[in-house]
Amino acid sequence: MRPLDGVRVLDLTRVLAGPYASMMLGDMGAEVIKVEEPGRGDDTRSWPPFQGGEATYFLSVNRGKKSLTVNLKVREGQDLLRRLARHSDVLLENFRPGTLDRLGLGYAKLAEENPRLVYCAVSGFGESGPEAGRPGYDLIVQGESGAMDLTGFADAPPCKAGISIADLVSGIMAAHGVVVALYARERTGTGQKVEVAMLDVMAALLTYQAGIFFATGVSPTRRGNRHPSIVPYEVFQAADAYLTVGVANNSLWERFCAALDHPGLTHDRLFATEALRVEHREALIPLLERIFQTRTADEWVGRLDAAGVPAGRIRTVGEVCTSPHLEARGRIIELQHPTAGRVKMVGPPLGLSGDPGGAQLPPPRLGEHTDEILATLLHYSKEEIIRLRSAGAI
Numbered sequence: 001m002r003p004l005d006g007v008r009v010l011d012l013t014r015v016l017a018g019p020y021a022s023m024m025l026g027d028m029g030a031e032v033i034k035v036e037e038p039g040r041g042d043d044t045r046s047w048p049p050f051q052g053g054e055a056t057y058f059l060s061v062n063r064g065k066k067s068l069t070v071n072l073k074v075r076e077g078q079d080l081l082r083r084l085a086r087h088s089d090v091l092l093e094n095f096r097p098g099t100l101d102r103l104g105l106g107y108a109k110l111a112e113e114n115p116r117l118v119y120c121a122v123s124g125f126g127e128s129g130p131e132a133g134r135p136g137y138d139l140i141v142q143g144e145s146g147a148m149d150l151t152g153f154a155d156a157p158p159c160k161a162g163i164s165i166a167d168l169v170s171g172i173m174a175a176h177g178v179v180v181a182l183y184a185r186e187r188t189g190t191g192q193k194v195e196v197a198m199l200d201v202m203a204a205l206l207t208y209q210a211g212i213f214f215a216t217g218v219s220p221t222r223r224g225n226r227h228p229s230i231v232p233y234e235v236f237q238a239a240d241a242y243l244t245v246g247v248a249n250n251s252l253w254e255r256f257c258a259a260l261d262h263p264g265l266t267h268d269r270l271f272a273t274e275a276l277r278v279e280h281r282e283a284l285i286p287l288l289e290r291i292f293q294t295r296t297a298d299e300w301v302g303r304l305d306a307a308g309v310p311a312g313r314i315r316t317v318g319e320v321c322t323s324p325h326l327e328a329r330g331r332i333i334e335l336q337h338p339t340a341g342r343v344k345m346v347g348p349p350l351g352l353s354g355d356p357g358g359a360q361l362p363p364p365r366l367g368e369h370t371d372e373i374l375a376t377l378l379h380y381s382k383e384e385i386i387r388l389r390s391a392g393a394i
Contacts, residue, residue, distance in 0.1 A: 002029025002355050007182065010084055011035060011065065012093040012100075014042040016138065016164055017122050017198065019061045020171030022092055025178065026064030027348040027359060030090070033373060034062065034364065035081070038069040038394060041366040052340035059343050059363045063335060067364035068373050069394050076393035078103055083378055085110045085117060089191075090178055094122040097133045107193040118181040118191040122174050126197030136198055141166040145202030150209060153224040169205065170198040231277040232256075232288055235314065238297040246310040249274065259307040260291050321346070335362040370394055 007030040011022040019034075019042070026032040036042055044057040051059065068084075071077040082105070085091055091110065093100060100106045107119040121127070124136015125144075142148045142160050152159035177194035185191050203210075209220045212228060220228060225244075227233040233246045247256045250273065257265040265271060265287075270280040277284060292300060297313055304311035315323075321344075326332050333347035340362075348358060374380040374394070388394045 003352065004028040004030040004179075007031070007090065008088045009033065009090040009092060009178075010081075010088040012091065012095070013122065014094070015044055016061060016167035017170040017174065017196075018092050018094040019044075020168055021120070021122070021174035021178070022065065023061050023063060024172070024175040024348070024350075025090070026361075028350070029355075032065040033084070033088075033369075034065040034067050035070050035084075036067055036366060038071050038367065038392070041067070041069070045366060051343065052337070054337065054340040054363070054365075059337070059340060060345055062363040063345065063359040064361050065364055066361070066369035066373060067367055068370045069367035071393050072103060072105070074391065074393050076388055076391050078105060080374075080378075080388065080393060081105055082110065082113065086114045087377055088114070088117065089182065090118045090120065092120045092122070092174065092178070096135060097121070097123050097127040111191065111193075114191075116185060116189070116191045118178055118185065118194065120174050120178050120181075120194040120196065122170060122196045122198070124198050126200060127195055131199075138164040138167040138198075141198040141202055145199055146206060146209075147202055150220060150222060152222045154222050156222075158222070166198050166202050170196055170201045173201050226281070229278065230274070231281050231284060234285075236289060236292040238292050238300055239295055241297040242314040243292070243297040243300055244312050244314060245304065248310075252309055253277070255307040256304070256309045259303045259309060260288075262291065333359060335359060337362040339365065367394075 004025060007025070009022055009025050009030045009032045011018065011032050011034045013019055013022065014036075022030075022032045022034070034042075042058055042062070044061075045055050047055050047057045049056055070080055072081060085105075101108075107117075107121070110119065111117055123133075124141055125131045125134040127133075136144075139160055142151075142165065143158070145166065147165070148158040148160055151161060174194070174196045177196060181192050181194050208229070212218070212220050225234040230246070230248050233248065235242055235244055245256070247253050253271075254266050257263050269276075271277050271284055295303075301311050301313060320326065321332065323332070326346075331347050331349065332344060334342055334344050337343045343362060371385055374385050374388075375382075380388075385394070
């Protein structure tokens with residue numbers, strides 16, 4: 001038995017945050033029914049590049065799901081969704097706040113008919129507060145959350161992260177919230193509404209950066225690859241490539257200096273403690289930069305690994321996707337898609353000793369499972385399905 005076997009998720013989300021959340025739930029055994037607009041589907045279905053006519057963006061975050069097309073703009077489609085919600089454990093949506101309420105599909109209405117429903121709403125800025133309801137793509141929230149002001153070099157413009165961090169972490173938080181609410185339902189017998197605002201999630205990630213401001217009244221700024229509280233903890237250029245080094249305490253500092261063949265640095269009065277190394281960063285870093293340029297990145301990583309000092313190469317996406325280490329851990333998976341063929345992707349990152357989870361279905365084609373779901377879950381006849389299709393409801 002997989003961890004979430006028997007849990008049915010009605011997924012009305014699109015693009016990234018919501019689909020990533022529902023994919024995580026599906027990886028752990030939940031049945032995920034992805035509700036899409038007829039003829040159009042998830043926005044990302046049209047975003048290049050493509051594999052066998054299928055958008056690689058869509059493929060990357062929609063494995064393990066079934067696709068059902070429903071037109072929520074017509075009464076028959078709204079009625080259909082209500083019936084589906086009565087037979088579901090979870091509903092996920094990322095419409096702008098108030099949209100589904102206006103259609104009679106908000107939490108209050110659906111919970112009347114299914115009190116056990118866990119209803120998770122993901123939005124950019126939340127459902128309350130002076131900025132409630134603002135539209136919020138990942139880029140916008142990265143900027144509004146302070147994360148972008150911290151990303152990049154001091155003498156360069158703010159920069160977004162190389163991955164859609166606001167969307168992805170909000171998706172993780174949504175999946176977490178759903179599982180928490182399901183666990184609470186086991187004790188109370190009733191579901192509840194889970195609200196996830198991307199701005200809230202990104203603000204929570206500020207952690208020690210926010211702590212610096214609260215303690216000092218000074219807002220942290222961009223520092224490039226430098227850490228405000230740890231030195232050395234950054235990127236160095238070796239003779240042939242870049243590497244990262246993290247020396248977070250005095251024990252690591254001693255081993256680090258020995259691995260560099262400069263044990264005398266350990267006792268230098270300017271660098272003897274964690275605080276002194278931060279204070280004298282401008283003296284220490286140029287010294288280390290000159291040392292690192294004397295060997296290749298692989299040589300340095302080998303030396304530092306042997307000394308137990310955290311260090312690593314800066315790898316390309318291609319190198320990570322073909323990593324023997326990730327392959328050996330089963331983190332690179334392959335699914336057979338009816339039109340895209342063999343689709344490789346990064347698989348579930350969560351490992352459970354009792355059941356590792358994993359993808360069971362390839363990402364669905366638009367509306368691929370519409371007739372199947374209506375017939376098996378709602379017991380619609382062929383004639384009823386034809387009528388719904390002719391009415392533009394599916």
